[in-house]
Amino acid sequence: MTARTDWTGRRLELEIGPVAHGGHCVARHEGRVVFVRHALPGEVVVAEVTEDAGGGFCRADAVEVRTAAPGRVDPPCPLADMARGRDRCGGCDWQHASGETQRELKAAVVAEQLRRIAGIDWPVRVRELPGGLLRWRTxxxxxxxxxxxxxxxxxxxxxxxxxxxxxxxxxxxxxxxxxxxxxxxxxxxxxxxxxxxxxxxxxxxxxxxxxxxxxxxxxxxxxxxxxTAAGRSFDVAAQGFWQVHRAAPDTFTEVVARMAAAPAGGVAWDLYGGVGLFAAALADQVGPAGSVLLVESSRRAVEDAVQNLRDQPQVSFRAGTVEEVLAAADLPAPDVVVLDPPRKGAGRDVVAAVTERRPERIVHVACDPAALARDVGLYRDGGYQLVELESFDAFPMTHHVECIALLEPAARGSVPEVDRVRRG
Missing domain, CATH: 3.30.66 (Viral Topoisomerase I)
Structure with a gap:
């Protein structure tokens, strides 16, 4: 029987390859993959193995930089200092990278996930939010x-x-x-x-x-x-959901509203609607003659949304999971659907329930590139194609990135331009 490989505690000199989803980069050593934190593509580092389950890969932290990449900077937080070894805070992934480098790395991750999971080649640029890299988290x-x-x-x-x-x-x-x-x-x-x-x-x-x-x-x-966001006030339970970046609610509402473009007198759905941030913008678009359905599983959030949007009678509310609510037969077909699911994404059942209603536009907000790519692939299976993607560095210093995707019905028998480029 072959002995189990365990490199835990071993120090390796590694040439760092591309960035991977999750806040680390990929290196190889003696035929195995090493996922290395606190490194940058193109560097040569000494890394200490922190986890090794004995399979084809292990995890490591860079503890010394032999050859630094141009984007490397000194971390502003002492808890991210390389000298601390394994006693570094796990909250941030990219404090050793400049802001421009962080956004380039995140763009590479989003593009790679779309290519690998959804089969789509899509140019990605991650935009900076106002406020800089520090003191943005509320x-x-x-x-x-x-x-x-x-x-x-x-x-x-x-x-x-x-x-x-x-x-x-x-x-x-x-x-x-x-x-x-x-x-x-x-x-x-x-x-x-x-x-x-x-x-x-x-x-x-x-x-x-x-x-x-x-x-x-x-x-x-x-x-x-x-x-306060988008010119309105919202009450949110202190432990309820609200975007953590100061500038995110205003920016995301602006982009979602532009992509949604709900028609006056039309029907819009706001799924995973929280306390009503996006529903408020949709209500303004459809006007008094239209309707907006907000669906949210947190009853406390729905209660807050009812109070926050009490001046918008065209908004109705359903407390329950999106899957349960969409299974109802009495829902009017939507012109526009906005979804802001949790990190795991919407998933097969929700995407199928949405695409079966054949809305003119679907606006999908995602905070995990892998979940986004999976859901984009599911939308494609349901006859929709990606037509626009906005990405934002809403979590500077971490590996997280926010994406807002616009999907529209694909013409029968057509192949999206991005797919033609990939296959050609």
């Missing part, structure tokens, strides 16, 4: 170590790296959490809303009674974040 969740200090987990680990600051998060929010002690093992969620109010919620992950649910306790703030 929402964060921290873990608490055994001593009661708040921090962030190491990459692919439950270890907590205690933190005094987080340069990508707004200062008032971080100071509200890191300046005190917490119950060991708890999690702390912090939100800085548009008014400047800071909301802190402590979640006890180890309840006193067996089988009881985690207990959330409001420590600071009202627990209702008041946000």
């Amino acid at each position: 929402r964060a969740r921290l873990a608490v170590d055994r001593r009661g200090a708040a921090g962030f987990r190491a990459h692919r680990s439950h270890r907590v790296i205690a933190a005094e600051d987080c340069p990508i998060t707004v200062e008032d929010a971080v100071a509200a959490v890191t300046g005190r002690r917490w119950r060991p093992g708890a999690e702390v969620a912090v939100v800085a809303d548009s008014t400047g109010e800071v909301h802190v919620t402590a979640v006890d992950r180890k309840p006193q009674r067996r089988h009881s649910r985690p207990v959330a306790r409001q420590v600071r703030g009202s627990g209702v974040a008041r946000e």
Whole structure:
């Protein structure tokens, strides 16, 4: 029997290849693939293997740079310093890369996922949002170590790296959490809303009674974040969903509204509609004679949406999963469908339910390139083609990227131009 390969703890000198989805780059050593964090394509680094399950690949962290890429910079956060070895914060992936380099890497990942999963060659450019690389994050969740200090987990680990600051998060929010002690093992969620109010919620992950649910306790703030976007005000539960980048709600609403172009008097669906951000824009487009259906699984979010859009009677609300609601037979056929699913994407059943209604346009918002590519492929199976894609660096310093895709019905028997280029 062949002995199991285990390189854990071994240091390898590696020539770094292309970027891969997930915040690392690809290298090869002795016939195996090594996924390397804290490196850049084209570099030569010494990397320490951190995980090795014995198969065809392992994971490693760069601990020394022999030949640096032009886009390498010094990380602005001390918790991302290479000298810390494995004790680096796992929250950021690209602090060692310039902003331009980060956006190029993310564009490469989106394009590669579309090519590999959806079979589409599509030119991708990731746009910068206003505000720069630091202090853009208004929402964060921290873990608490055994001593009661708040921090962030190491990459692919439950270890907590205690933190005094987080340069990508707004200062008032971080100071509200890191300046005190917490119950060991708890999690702390912090939100800085548009008014400047800071909301802190402590979640006890180890309840006193067996089988009881985690207990959330409001420590600071009202627990209702008041946000402003697209000229409107929105109330959001402090632990509810809202875009974390300061500039994202305005930018995304503008792009979604432009792509949707819902006709006056028409019918629009806002699936995974949250507290009503996109539904508000759709309601303005269809006007009083039209209708907008907002579907959201969180009942608290639906309650907030009802209040946020109380001046838009053309909006109706359904609390439930998108799959359950779309299975109903009494829904009017939509002219436009907007979807903003969670990171896992919409999936086969939802895409099929949407394409069967034959809307004129589908606007799909995605925060995971692989899920986007899979869903684009499913839309194509349902007779729709990708006609526009906008990508945004809504999560600087991390590997995450936000994409907004416009899909329209493909002409019968036609082959999208991007597919002709790929196949030709």
